[in-house]
Amino acid sequence: MKRLLIVSLFILAGQVYAQDLQQKISGAFSRLQADSQCSYASLSLTVLDAKTGEQVFAANPNMGLATASTLKTITSITAFNILGADFKYQTQLGYAGEITADGTLNGDVIIKGAGDPTLGSWRYEQTKEAHVLALMTNALQKAGIKKINGRIIGDDSIFGSQSIPEGWIWQDIGNYYGAGTSGLCWRENQFDIKLRTGVVGNPIGISRTVPLMPNLTFKSELVNGATGSGDHAYAFLPVGSTVMYLRGSYAIDQDKKSISAAIPDAAYDAAYRLADTLRKLGITVSNGAESAATLNAKSLQVPLIAKNITTIQSPPLSRIIYWLNQKSINLYAEQLLKTIAWKQGRKPTTANGVEEVQKFWKARGIDPNTINTYDGSGLSPGDRVTTATLAKILQSAKKESWFADLYESLPVYNNMKMKSGSINNVLCYAGYQAHNGRELCFSIMVNNFSGTSRGIKEKMFRVLDVLK
Incomplete structure (x- = not known):
């Protein structure tokens, strides 16, 4: 009887604690909802127990809202599941044609992309522009090539010709954060x-x-x-x-x-940089640089690689996702979305990537209508996801072997590990927080707020402070 009484007291204390937290969140959320900045806004918040998935608090959890960059958490978690934390892209360098006795290549050098978003990036030692160009030129020299009687071709054809996702707006396209996808990034x-x-x-x-x-x-x-x-x-x-x-x-x-x-044609730029580097080394290229796009404009095809001379590997997916979320790189998210489609045996398009994300989570009990998106980055103002779904996907990652990599990738805002997202009059956060030893995951979205982003951010942080 004594033991039963103690157990009952523990259960009762847990229930009181849970109700107290729920009441505090409810009060904070109600204050946010009543704020003048939210007079014409749509708000949603879902908080789950990160271990069990139990709902701790929910307000408008099934309201589809623009996610902004918090959508990147869904893309990241889906990529971890489908591609694996150790997945690496492989870019091939080879040539078509023959090399004569004097070292002349009568043919073309081809850089065949496989969708690596990090090629030429300054964020990793192994991907920096100078390092990658050195790998390529060394491989060409080892192959005995001293002169190229042909072209340097950047082959980005694997991802097709549509680089800009449907749903992106004109004001974003052309800016670095609105860079389109490419089978050969640079x-x-x-x-x-x-x-x-x-x-x-x-x-x-x-x-x-x-x-x-x-x-x-x-x-x-x-x-x-x-x-x-x-x-x-x-x-x-x-x-x-x-x-x-x-x-x-x-x-x-x-x-x-x-x-x-x-860059409107990254594959051309990669080919141009290699041709320029070779010229400085005394290796002439008679016909300059081309890409799949420039060749197609001339009704010409990209030749196949007859002999591959080196393969350049990307960092593993876990490190790609680190920078994807830390710096909210839209390009990385869009490249991963197309790669997900490719991995699932589909043509690597944005639309197919969206479908594969929906199918993956449908098989795990999530209604695909709650992931109504145009892209993988959240840049489209037409994206609609519910906080309930986003929180469930965050919770699903907790048990996975790669969770530490995902968690590390999330920035710190308000002393909380969470991804932020902001586009025009939209501010969202999604992430993880411990409250008195209890691990929580959450998604909060505010669409169509009035006034300054700074003002609404401070008020949203007051809600999230309750989770600490």
Whole structure:
């Protein structure tokens, strides 16, 4: 009887504790909902026990809302499940044609991409531009090639020709964060434009690009903004065009004097950089650089590799996902989404990737209608996911062998491990938190708030503080 009494007291204490936490969350959420910034907003919050999946608190859990970049957690967890934490992309370098006795290649050098988003990236030692170019040039020299009577071709055909997901908006396309997918990425498909600022209200000039982009021309319609007005500069590149427009304003007190834009044809740029490096080493390339896109425009096909001379491996998926979430890299998420489709035996398109994500979670009891998305990064304002589904997917990862890698990838905001997401009048957070030793996972979304992002963020943090 004594033991039974003790057990009963423990159960009763646990119930009181759970009810107390639920009441505190409810009160904090109600205050957020009643705030003037949320007068016309849609709000949702789901909190689950990360070990058991038990619902701790839910408000509007089945309301489909724009996720912004918190969608990257779903893409990350699905990729871990389907591809595996040790998955690596493999980029091939080879040639078509014959090498003569004097070292002349009568044919083409081909860089065949497999979707690696890290090739040429500065984030890892093994992927840096100079290192990758050195690997390629060394392999060509070891093959005995001293002259190329042909072309350097960047073959990005594995991912098809549609690089921009449906649902992305015009203002984002052309900027570094709106870089399109490619079967052969290079330098994260971005470059920098250095600005020449001046008097407020006057036009801003362009001093140079880093690196040089000889295949693009630029027209600046940017104006100098007043001190403290910030960076509101956007790059616009019409599909199929080589003329990039810069529009908006850029404050005269901005230190960087630079914006980052998207490379429209990353495969061409990779081929161009290799051709330029070979030229500096005294290895001439008679017919310059090409990509699948430039060849298709001439009604020409990309030749097949007759002999592969080296394979360049990416970092493992666990490290790719680390930077994907730490820096919220849209390109990484979109490349992974297409890779998921490829791994499942489908044509690697964004739409097929979305379908495979839905199918994967449907098989695990989640209604695919609660994952109504256009992409894998959350950049599309048309994405709709429920907090209940996002929290369940976070909870499912807790038992997996790769969970530590996922957890490490999440940034720290408000002293909590969580992914943030923000687009126009949307702010969301999703992640993990321990409360008095109890492990929790959560998803909170606010759509169509009024006022400043800073203001709504502070108020959302007050809700999340209850979970600490």
